[in-house]
Amino acid sequence: MSSESRPKRARLISTKSNLPPRERVSALTGQARLDTNLSQTSHPSQYQRQPRLRPQPQPQLQPHSQLQTHQGFGTLSNDLDLGGPSFLLRGLYSSPCLTHAAHADVRTQLDQTSYTSVNDSGLSLHGDSIPDGVGLEMPVPNGNTDNPSAPLSDDLDDYWYALTHLEMVLRLDDKLFVFQDWDSEHQCLKIGKYEHISFLPEGPATFTVSCTCPSYKTREDCRHCHIFVRYHVDCMLLECIVRAPLPDAVLLHVTPYRKKYIFSSTSGSSSERYHSTKRAIVSLRKDGRWQCDSCGFSDSCKHRPQAKAFLVKAKFIEDGAEEVEDDGNDLDEGEDEEDELLGRAISGRGDVGARGSVSHIMVLPPRWCASPHEMAYFVPKVDPMQMSTFPINPISARCSCGLSLVDAQNLHHMDLLPATFQPAILFHTAFSSEVVVEVVPCPRCRHARRHIGPDLSEFGIFNWNNTMLFTHDLLNEYTSTYTASETPFSAFCLTRRRAYEEQSASMKFCSNETFVRVWFSFVKLQALDSGMACSTCGDQPDIVIADGISLGTHVSKVTSHVKPPTFLDTQSERIESISSYIAQCLPTIPKQTERNFVKKILNLTSGAYTLDAVTHEVNASTIPSKHPELYNFILLYISIGCNNDLRPLLFKSYRNLLEQISAPDIVLQLVPYRAIDTLNKIKDTGIVPDWFQRDFPAFGVVAEVHRRSHTDLPAALRVLAGWLASRATEVYMRLARHDPSPPNYNLQSAASQDWYKTGTYYGLPAVRSRRRYAKLNHDGSTLDRAAEQMGDCNKFYKTYSKNNLTGGIMVLWCRHSICLGFHSIPTAEGRNDVEYSFDGYRPILTTPSFMSILS
Structure with a gap:
């Protein structure tokens, strides 16, 4: 492969400083925020808890093998002259590389001089206003999640002690935090491991906590949630490390010598129409390899582009150093080839519908795809040196037509033809072997090739037709591969052929069509008796x-x-009381012509526009006379859009709410029944509860933007809230005429x-x-x-x-x-x-x- 065609990898730009490493660290004494690094040698960890002893307010710096700098976005500074006009991040070894980061967008993110205070969240968590654990809907375990024998209280105290003294509790916005993970065995913080913790208000004095760690995803319980609940007052007093609005990618940490950049990144850009705000930890290693806690090392990771965009802006990596994007032609051709393969496999000769396979006994799914409380199948390992002859089992033997050996003896009332041994090929995961299978001619098929043969499931073997046998390991491996990366049949068969060629050039794998038929026949035998229930949330989750x-x-x-x-x-x-006539006018805006007009206004305001021109369009419509509450909100939206550069987030939230209102869906999709009373209270008081975004996301986002900008809810929005409540009530009373069926x-x-x-x-x-x-x-x-x-x-x-x-x-x-x-x-x-x-x-x-x- 030529150097021009070889895919490029992201390259971290190397920088140097005139100071030796230890002097550069010493130059930052008093500003560096330290993280622990458990050395692989006999060096002690930076953090060792000693009873009844607290360190000095300013932690001392240690040799490189015992420390790790933390890269929360620090104050811009020009105090140190390290080789040029630069600003530094607190705790970074060498600052000249950051001279390239003086980009306006990046500087806005790095600037820590202006924060959203805890009062902006609208919560009253100071003092004893909310006792510890109020509203917590999470069971408290009897011990530590990693080491049940260790006392939970002591472990949490140690964890919090390390987090606070090394400043590893990072607040991204009002409701999102990042904690560095904890190693209970070695009693230190884990290097490069971070978890997102979300604070979720549910009412005036109740809240829940969620986490992205595997323990919480499995049991809805983890040490990070316990830490937050116990010390939530302290957490809510922290300042945000970035200025609102929260960027798509936030640089959390840079390891010593810039071996790894660690980000908190969303799965899509905020400029996209459909994007998720869920975040994952993404890191870029010095060798140019990306890793995501959610997507692993996958090249199709959705969290990586946001982190890369930040690094490019900050000049940490070269623009265009990523792998060259594929034009997609090969993918389309592969999909067409796969469709043709499946079509040939399930039609014509070899159809698995009526005849099936010789193996017929149900088998359990493999261990990896079963829940811990469910029964699973541990596949027996077949030793080709020990198992080369498979005799017939009179109880389970049958033909591919469905006739068993027992039925053949009972129905035909005569002695069957004598059993014989015939050669067969056993396909393993990486090689094939020749075996011998005992068979009896089938009296029903009367075909020379069709015999009654052994099931062989007790040996972990799937008997396809007495001449081609497949190990359960091989067939389960394709299931595992497909569920992990959507691997086509043709690609999997190609990898098997390559593995077989490593054993012998003459060793061949079966055809693609045969493998497709075999795999579908095999999965039909895997029992789906798991109950389809989650051990955490049960069979009726919320x-x-x-x-x-x-x-x-x-x-x-x-x-x-x-x-x-x-x-x-x-x-x-049969229900007669609900008709198409009654089911009319269910959207928030009843008439389609009026909804189309609102969409027209949205199109007119998608780019540059003048206030007078758009206002004239609105006044000429039927909106002012039919829906005055909506009319006032549209005028407010138009006026804010003219100053979009000043308040882009407010305009975006207003636009999103207006798009939701103009949707053709029933109004109860936008305004659930439980939100009606709250909307009426908002109309009267102008106060939006902090937890209202859970019930009415579009309106809650608007209220959150006003809360962060320290502005009151406009009168037009209060009137709109009352109108939405009225529309939802009207539609609900029209349709809610029947109780659920018993x-x-x-x-x-x-x-x-x-x-x-x-x-x-x-x-x-x-x-x-x-x-x-x-x-x-x-x-x-x-x-x-x-x-x-x-x-x-x-x-x-x-x-x-x-x-x-x-x-x-x-x-x-x-x-x-x-x-x-x-x-x-x-x-x-x-x-x-x-x-x-x-x-x-x-x-x-x-x-x-x-x-x-x-x-």
Whole structure:
């Protein structure tokens, strides 16, 4: 490969200083904020807790092998002359490299002279106003999460002592903190390991805490949350290390000699229309390799671009030093090849539908894809030197046609042909071996190739057709690879062929088509008896993630056996009181022409505009007479947009709220029922609770921006809050005419049938069927046109319907990534159908929070 075509890696720009390393550290005494570094040698750690002894207020610097500098964004300074006009970050060894970082955007982020005080959060956490642990919805364990035998209290005290004295509690904004992780075994802070802790107000005096560490994701319990709850008053008194608004990437730390840059980064730029504010720790090593706590070393990491953009602006790395982006042509060709491969594998000869395989005994899934409380399958290891002959087992032996050896002897009432031994090939993960299998000719098939053979599952082997055997390790390895990186069949088979060639040039792997058929036959035997329940949040979690997987097949492949939870049958309750007439005017803005006009205003204000021109457009519409409350808010939005350079965040939050109001969805999607009373109070008092963003995100963001800018809520917004509450109440009273159906535990549902025929599998049994709304247009029809016209909500469905494709697969997850169930989508589904897919299986109906991910 030529040097021009070789992908480039990010290169850290080396800088030098006229001072030796130790003198450079000494020059920063009094400003450096230290972190601990447990040396791999016999050196003691920087932090060693001694009972009844506290260090001096100013920590002393130690040799390089025993310290690590912390890179919270410090005060800009020109106090030290280290070789040129520069500003420094407190604790950085050599400052001249930062002369390149004097970029306006970067300087804004690095400047620590202006902070948002704790009072800006709107919380009263000073003194004893909120006792420790009030409102905490998190069980307190009996011991440390890593070492249950260690006393929790002492370990937390040690952890907090290290965090505070080395200043490793970093506050990013009012509700987001970063803690350096703790090593309980060595009693020191972990180098380069940080976790995000979110403070989540739930009411006037209650709050919850969440964390990004693996312990919290598994059990909703970790030492970081305990630390925050115990010392939340101290945490809320900390100043933010960056100026609001919180940037997409925040540089947290630079390790000694700049071996690693560590960031807190979002998964998308704030300038994008659809972006997530969830953050992950991203680091760039000196050798140019990126690592993300969420995405690992994946080149498709969504958190990396924001961190790289900061480094480029700060001149820490060269622009364009990343790998050259692929034009995507090879990917498209690969996808086409994979589609053709799957088409050949499931059609024509070798169809796995009627005949199947010789192996037929159900096997459990492997250990890695089962929860700790579930049974799992430990695959027996096959030694090719010890196991080369496999005799027939009279109890489990059968033919691929389904006839077992026992049935053959009982039904035919005659002696079968004698058993013989025939050669077969056993495919392992990295090589193949020749074995011998005992078989009996099948009396039903009357075909020379079809025999009754052993199941072999007790040996960890899948018997495909008595001549081709596959280890469970090999087949489970593809499942593991695909779930980790979406590896195509053809790519996996190619890696196996290369591994086989390492053993012998004459050793061959099976064809791609054969492997596809074998794998699908094997996974049909893996039992889905896990219960589809999370050990932490149970089988009825409060938060449900609806993930639409775009695996649409042609409608001609849909059979009458496909029955999703939205299927209507004779047991479905018939509702006559809800009609298409009553279901009209459900959006926040009832008429479509008025919604289109608001979208027109949004388009006019997307760029530069004049106040008079846009105001004239608004005055000429029906908005002032029909919706005066909305009219006043639009005028406020337009006036702020003219000064967008002064208050960009305020304009952006107003624009987002106006976009939500103009959406064609039902108003209760924007304003849930529990937010109505709060909106009425906002109208009367102008005070927005800090926790209101949880109930009404769009309005809560607007209130948060005003809170941070120390401005009162404008009168137009207070009036708008009352109007939104009135619209939500009107729609709710119009539709809320029926109580939920009582659970029917004798309901015959698709769960009692084979899931690979019905396309439906949920952990709980169905207890209610979907109601039939006879007077609603298109309800229960083959194509839900109402769902087709929902706009961005079902962005893929229109493409599917135009090409006669089904909607794919709907999967429900809890927030701990435990699957609750799935079903095929034969037609486009609306949001009501998505929510019903969970309500139909819950005996006790509550109101879960749904997060829809249509991808």
